[in-house]
Amino acid sequence: MTGIPYGIYEGFLILLSVLSLLVLVVILTAIKKLGISKEMVTAIAKGGIQLFAIALVLNFLFTYDAWYILIWALLGMMVIIGGYTSAKRATDMPDAYSITTPSILTGGALVLIVLAITRAMPLYPQFIIPLAGMTFGNSMRICSICMERLISEVKQNKGEIETALSLGADSKMAVKNHADTSIRASLIPTLDNLKTLGIIFIPGAMAGLLMGGTDPILAAQYQIIVYLMIVGGGTISTIMATHLAKRKIFNEKEQLREWVYS
Amino acid sequence: MKNILEISGLKKSLEGTPVLKSVDLDVRLGEIMGLLGPSGSGKSTLLRCLNRIIEADSGNISYKGKDIKDYPPSELRKEVVLVPQESVMFSGTVFDNVSYGPSIDGYVDKKHILTCIEDAGLPSDFKDREAEKLSGGEKRRVALARALALKPEVLLLDEPTSGVDPKRKEKVEKSILNFSKKRDLTVLWVTHDVEQAKRISTKIANLRDGRIFRIYDSVDFHGGEAF
Numbered sequence: 001m002t003g004i005p006y007g008i009y010e011g012f013l014i015l016l017s018v019l020s021l022l023v024l025v026v027i028l029t030a031i032k033k034l035g036i037s038k039e040m041v042t043a044i045a046k047g048g049i050q051l052f053a054i055a056l057v058l059n060f061l062f063t064y065d066a067w068y069i070l071i072w073a074l075l076g077m078m079v080i081i082g083g084y085t086s087a088k089r090a091t092d093m094p095d096a097y098s099i100t101t102p103s104i105l106t107g108g109a110l111v112l113i114v115l116a117i118t119r120a121m122p123l124y125p126q127f128i129i130p131l132a133g134m135t136f137g138n139s140m141r142i143c144s145i146c147m148e149r150l151i152s153e154v155k156q157n158k159g160e161i162e163t164a165l166s167l168g169a170d171s172k173m174a175v176k177n178h179a180d181t182s183i184r185a186s187l188i189p190t191l192d193n194l195k196t197l198g199i200i201f202i203p204g205a206m207a208g209l210l211m212g213g214t215d216p217i218l219a220a221q222y223q224i225i226v227y228l229m230i231v232g233g234g235t236i237s238t239i240m241a242t243h244l245a246k247r248k249i250f251n252e253k254e255q256l257r258e259w260v261y262s
Numbered sequence: 263m264k265n266i267l268e269i270s271g272l273k274k275s276l277e278g279t280p281v282l283k284s285v286d287l288d289v290r291l292g293e294i295m296g297l298l299g300p301s302g303s304g305k306s307t308l309l310r311c312l313n314r315i316i317e318a319d320s321g322n323i324s325y326k327g328k329d330i331k332d333y334p335p336s337e338l339r340k341e342v343v344l345v346p347q348e349s350v351m352f353s354g355t356v357f358d359n360v361s362y363g364p365s366i367d368g369y370v371d372k373k374h375i376l377t378c379i380e381d382a383g384l385p386s387d388f389k390d391r392e393a394e395k396l397s398g399g400e401k402r403r404v405a406l407a408r409a410l411a412l413k414p415e416v417l418l419l420d421e422p423t424s425g426v427d428p429k430r431k432e433k434v435e436k437s438i439l440n441f442s443k444k445r446d447l448t449v450l451w452v453t454h455d456v457e458q459a460k461r462i463s464t465k466i467a468n469l470r471d472g473r474i475f476r477i478y479d480s481v482d483f484h485g486g487e488a489f
């Protein structure tokens with residue numbers, strides 16, 4: 001067996017029948033008065049429409065001869081959306097996207113370049129798009145945690161930071177521990193996940209490959225590559241983000257900026 | 263005697279509220295000046311402007327005859343050293359804390375650090391204690407020692423005996439007076455305690471309503487007029 005054993009039209013019918021699950025869940029949540037039935041329906045609808053939209057784009061790209069031109073636009077969009085989404089989590093810090101966007105770009109791009117050079121990522125849109133999506137998406141997620149943590153660390157420890165500055169430390173030294181803590185905190189969920197791999201669940205990429213008929217050993221190899229990519233991209237992004245964040249936290253006079261006190 | 267600090271027309275608002283409206287104050291080399299004012303009058307804000315941990319909105323501060331803006335901030339802060347109202351300890355031992363300043367430049371003279379710990383009134387075997395676990399009064403002394411380790415010219419002390427239990431208050435005062443004398447320090451000592459101001463200083467500047475209302479000689483100061 002290789003791949004899903006039915007076609008697109010049959011697939012729609014099957015999807016419709018599985019939607020009975022949604023009906024069941026909506027009824028259950030309504031009975032329990034959880035107040036989230038409406039949100040469930042809109043979330044599934046919104047997510048579903050987005051998936052079909054991207055599927056149409058992919059269908060087009062996979063068959064379009066000049067895909068290697070269009071793909072840049074798609075990658076650029078991923079980075080920009082990632083940067084803005086991540087910046088939203090950095091509430092309080094003004095213009096945080098000017099930190100998150102280049103950080104996600106750098107972390108993701110470096111990893112993708114390594115994947116390309118090592119041939120882990122064959123240069124076809126079928127590989128580039130999902131892998132870039134995973135890389136940028138995870139860098140974004142990790143960068144968000146990092147920025148959120150950094151901001152709360154700085155706000156909670158402004159007394160300590162001011163003390164360090166008052167003893168002649170520069171901004172880099174004064175914030176070092178808090179930057180390190182934030183980087184660590186942002187990577188820990190991924191590392192914890194790594195440790196339970198295969199025991200509790202089979203992760204997405206491997207699951208997809210298995211369903212697509214890939215040899216389980218090959219699928220496992222690829223899943224490990226995916227995790228290396230996530231950890232690598234996340235680490236590079238957060239190191240860069242905490243580095244760039246310094247000039248948002250401190251001014252050029254080695255003082256904490258106004259927003260830290262608000 | 264010449265002035266080591268000259269402050270003129272200093273203004274600072276915090277969140278839109280004017281805190282310092284126009285502060286004029288000269289501090290002479292080697293003197294201990296008390297800065298007395300009711301709570302919320304802007305004493306801490308003034309000290310924080312002086313070591314430039316915050317930026318004044320307008321006015322002038324000169325240190326050793328030169329505008330403080332002409333010093334690199336970290337250089338200024340190593341000479342005009344602020345001991346903030348709250349003594350925040352870094353993780354690590356008392357020794358780690360006290361040597362924090364010198365370690366920035368890479369060289370820690372162990373003997374000097376131990377002298378600072380003792381001058382601040384802590385037994386020298388405190389050096390290995392975990393700083394974050396000390397009592398409020400002990401932290402205060404570590405904060406003082408930490409400032410001394412920088413070999414400051416001017417000490418800005420923000421209520422250095424707050425959080426010290428009343429019985430030990432005068433002991434801390436004495437250590438500060440002793441080490442200041444030993445090192446020829448100029449001290450600007452913030453307090454809201456009239457009696458303390460009289461005990462420790464030669465001159466008392468009264469901050470009120472965002473201005474230095476008057477400067478008294480400690481000997482003829484009675485206190486009532488300051489509030």
Ligand SMILES: Nc1ncnc2c1ncn2[C@@H]1O[C@H](COP(=O)(O)OP(=O)(O)O)[C@@H](O)[C@H]1O
Nearest residue numbers: 261276277281300301302303304305306307308
């Ligand atoms: N970060 C801040 N933001 C807004 N207002 C502040 C801030 N810090 C202090 N203030 C206000 O400024 C005034 C002066 O504070 P402060 O200098 O700490 O006074 P003092 O040390 O004399 O008690 C007070 O009314 C205080 O509430």
Ligand SMILES: [Mg+2]
Nearest residue numbers: 305306307347
């Ligand atoms: Mg105060």
